[in-house]
Amino acid sequence: MDTYILGIESSCDDTSAAVIKNGILLSNVTAGQAVHMAYGGVVPELASRAHQQNIVPVVSEALRQAGVNKEQLNAVAFTRGPGLMGSLLVGVSFAKGFARSLDIPLIDVNHLQAHVIANFVKEPGEESDQPRFPFLCLLVSGGNSQIIKVNAYNDMEVLGQTIDDAAGEAIDKCSKVMGLGYPGGPIIDKLARQGNPKTFTFAKPHIEGYNFSFSGLKTSFLYSLRDWIKDDPDFVEHHKTDLAASLEHTIVEILMDKLRKVVKDTHIKEVALAGGVSANNGLRNSFHEHAEKYGWKVYIPKFRFTTDNAAMIATTGYFKYQDKDFCSIDLPAYSRVTII
Structure with a gap:
């Protein structure tokens, strides 16, 4: 008997719905919110209002594209947190x-765990190469930077994480300081492809163990830019590609230095990437370089499954459905929580 799972994602500013049949993705529909661009960041009140407008048509379109009637659904999986x-x-x-x-079960999904499970999204007619447990995952997004040991889809251990800003947050803030607009990640990524990553040097913190820190880098970038602009008011415009490339290079080095240490200490060479910043070309290229140099087996989700999306929610929901891991209707949403 076929199993159909509807996934719903609404943790930040993307309203997304997806339908999975027997673990295979049939549809993945996402509505973004351009309203936030004028404010240089997500405005929570505006985000929730836009979700209210988008949720019904997005779910309806996901069902239509999947060719599935709502009566065929076996369960609804949803992002319970963390998020706005x-x-x-x-x-x-x-x-x-x-x-x-519909009188069907509910499945609550941890948003961060779902980013990891994005590496298991299967599409029709494709042979997907999936990580084998246990594997390591570098989860990098606007709000989180973590190195995770994944023992099973529902057994994840955080080995290291940022002690202040996340990598994506640092990129967005530096982009804002440069006057490049929002969201900063895609803009920096595009400019970095045209620049020299060795042009400028920024501070890299020395943190014990596997944890990260990006606040010092952000401060170093801000103060350096301030001094350079004193001598040349048009400094950013003259050097924006090299600034973007140097910033990206520094962040990737910080992340990969820690990840190499974890791989060496755990002897686990199956390594996955996840989260919105995993769409960054510099980070993806570094993963492939490490695979070739150190013999890692690396896994990177397709671009459309790196940012917030319901395909990862539905896939996680499918795993939980098989274990009959349902939740009661009175469980509340939560804004902050670890990946555990």
Whole structure:
């Protein structure tokens, strides 16, 4: 008998719905929110209002593209947290009402775990190369930077993480200081492809163990830029490609230095990448270089599964459905939590 899972993601500013049949992705629909660009960052109140407008048409379109009637669904998986509380409440409330109306189980999903599970998304007619347990995963996004040991889909251990800013947050803030716009990640990535990563040097913190720190890099970038602009008011415009390339290179070096240490200490050479910053070309290229140099077996999700999306929620939900790991309708959303 076929198993159909509807996944719903609404943790930040993307409203997304996906349908999976027997572990195979049938549809993945996402509505973004351009309204935040004028503010240089996500405005929580505006985000929740946009989710309210988008949730019904996005779910309807996901079902239509999948060719599935709502009565065929076996369960509804939804992002319970972490994320923006107002945004989460829209997705959580819709999922609860939808599942109740169909009298089918609810499956709560940890957003960070789902980013890791994005490496297991299967599409029709494709042979997917998936990580074997246990493997290591570098999860890098706007709000999180973690090295995770993945023993099973529901057994993940954080070995190292940022002690202050996340890598994606540092990129966005440096982009804002340069006046490049929001979101900063894709802009920096595009400019970095045209620049010299060795032009400028920025501070790299020395943190014991496997943890990261990016606040010092951000401060170093800000102060350096301030001094350079004193001598040349148009410094950013004249050097923006080299600035982007040097910033990206420094962040990638910080991440990969720690990841190499973990691989060496754990002897685990199956290494995956996840999170929004995993769309960055410099980081993806560094992963492939490390695979060739150190004999790692690396796994990187397709670009459309790196940012917030419901395909990863539905895939996680499918795994949990097989274990009958359902949740009660009274479970609340949560804004902050570890990956555990």
